[in-house]
Amino acid sequence: MQNASIKRGLLALGIAVLSTGCASTDGAKPDPTDPWERPNRAFYNFNDAIDRNFFTPVAKGYVKVAPQPVRTGVTKFFDNVGYINVIANDLLQAKFGDFASDTGRFVVNSTVGIGGLFDPATGLGMPAHDEDLGQTLGKWGAGEGRYMVLPLMGPSSIRDVPGVGSSLLLNPLTYLNAVVTIPLGALNAINVRANLLEASNIRDQAALDPYTFVREAYRQQREFKIYDGNPPTDSIDDYIDSEDAEAASDDAAVLKVY
């Protein structure tokens, strides 16, 4: 039931974004890799306004009142409670070794690590992995699809949107009473934002156009994660070939350099 309603919600959202995109085309040449740039920018600005006026100040206040060990514990707790999603995607990507290790990790950290507040598993040779449904789809060859900015959630893509729903469905907190879920969800949101303060500082300092900056950073980081930090080395050759042939400098392959 919940699954169906999430799907409907996403479909409605998709249609809304799509129709705004079609309705508005003026003289400005849209980036061909980002056909939904106009609605995406609208959502980006919407998110950014909420972020600057609400989440950033709250996150800064939280950093002031909650000392680092507390925040680390909070981060670890939410990472652990969301870890079933990682385990499921290990399996979907046929990473059986990681599946075994991550299952062990979840059990050890949930028990010995007191509900995930601590991370004894890493020291026991069961390091954290980062997997989700979007990475699974990417691993099996699905392209990124169009880039999307989701209201309140930020950058995503056609390939990554289903993972937003599935990670919620695989998170035990989703099934608790709203009295518990809502405050915990708020704490998670604030803690996540606090962890990103440094990154958003870098964005604010370095970006000429924050929307483009975030889009490109998002795309690349997703690609990096799909390959677990080891993208294929032949992309170096692409880079060199393009370097040699000046005409090929338009080739997006130039940038697939890891």
Added chain:
Amino acid sequence: MTRAPRPFRLFLLALCLALTGASVAAEPAPPTATVEKLHATLLEMMKEGASLGYAGRVERVGPVLDDTFNFETIGRVVTGRHWKTLAAEKRKAFLDTFRKLSTATYADNFSSFDGEAFKTLGEEIKKGASLVRTQIVKSDGGTVSLNYVLNKTGEEWRIVNVIADGVSDLALKRSEYGAVIGKDGIDALIAKLEAKIASYAANNK
């Protein structure tokens, strides 16, 4: 009896071998050496951050960037298809500004030390390009992946791209710069970069 006496010929042979040996020893430093040179400087800047001050860090890192980066290639890639259309003096103006911005960025970001260490993980060489994998290890054990792409400039390996946690600096800049040049031209881009440089300096006042 026009031939040189035997010991002398041996001496010549030895000299030749020594010279060959010397030329082997003088082979260009490996790509990791370039990256490690940069990292050593960054670590110094972090440790002496406060005493050097922002201006001191700019002075420290600038010459090292000149030695370790290939700004010409970077400039060509980040301006993309626009590079060909730029006059020589515009290219030079852009490269000068870009170099100043890179220096300012490093001076701003590597300013304090909190137990971090740089670790070189390995390198791969393919068709003349090299990928050097490294990471920053923080005092709490957390790591940030930092990979470098280098190409051979003359006899030296120079950095042409930095990839932090999967995000390619070159790709990011190329997207942004291409958009600005396409819309407002190279002068507008240079002005924006100058404004960034000024804001780094202002942040460190």
